[in-house]
Amino acid sequence: MEGKVFMAIISIGGSESKEDWLEILNDTDHQFCFIHMQRNIKRNMSKEDVKVFYEELLIIKRMNAFEKAVARFEKLCKRFEKKYPAYILQVCLLSAPYKN
Numbered sequence: 001m002e003g004k005v006f007m008a009i010i011s012i013g014g015s016e017s018k019e020d021w022l023e024i025l026n027d028t029d030h031q032f033c034f035i036h037m038q039r040n041i042k043r044n045m046s047k048e049d050v051k052v053f054y055e056e057l058l059i060i061k062r063m064n065a066f067e068k069a070v071a072r073f074e075k076l077c078k079r080f081e082k083k084y085p086a087y088i089l090q091v092c093l094l095s096a097p098y099k100n
Contacts, residue, residue, distance in 0.1 A: 034061065037057075037091070038054065038057075040087075040091075041053055041054060041057075044084060044087040045080070045084060045087070049080065049083070049084075053076065053080060056072075056076050057073075057076070059072075060072050060073050060076070073092075074092065077091060077092040
């Protein structure tokens with residue numbers, strides 16, 4: 001694959017970590033599939049919280065200002081971190097590469 005440039009990796013539930021992929025493709029962004037994030041939200045939160053979290057996530061997804069979207073995502077995570085600490089820690093790690 002010489003001469004090819006990878007622009008992104010999209011995880012769909014594999015056991016490999018971001019670090020595993022970056023070891024191979026060190027200049028490539030890593031994104032989690034939105035559909036899989038939705039499924040994980042449903043598995044890890046109550047029905048009431050899923051509705052609130054997902055509605056806010058859709059607003060964030062549609063935002064034009066990237067930095068504001070990241071900040072709003074972090075605020076959303078903070079809102080639920082006490083109730084779902086392990087899951088929210090995992091989700092909030094997604095925004096870590098985008099912080100200034």
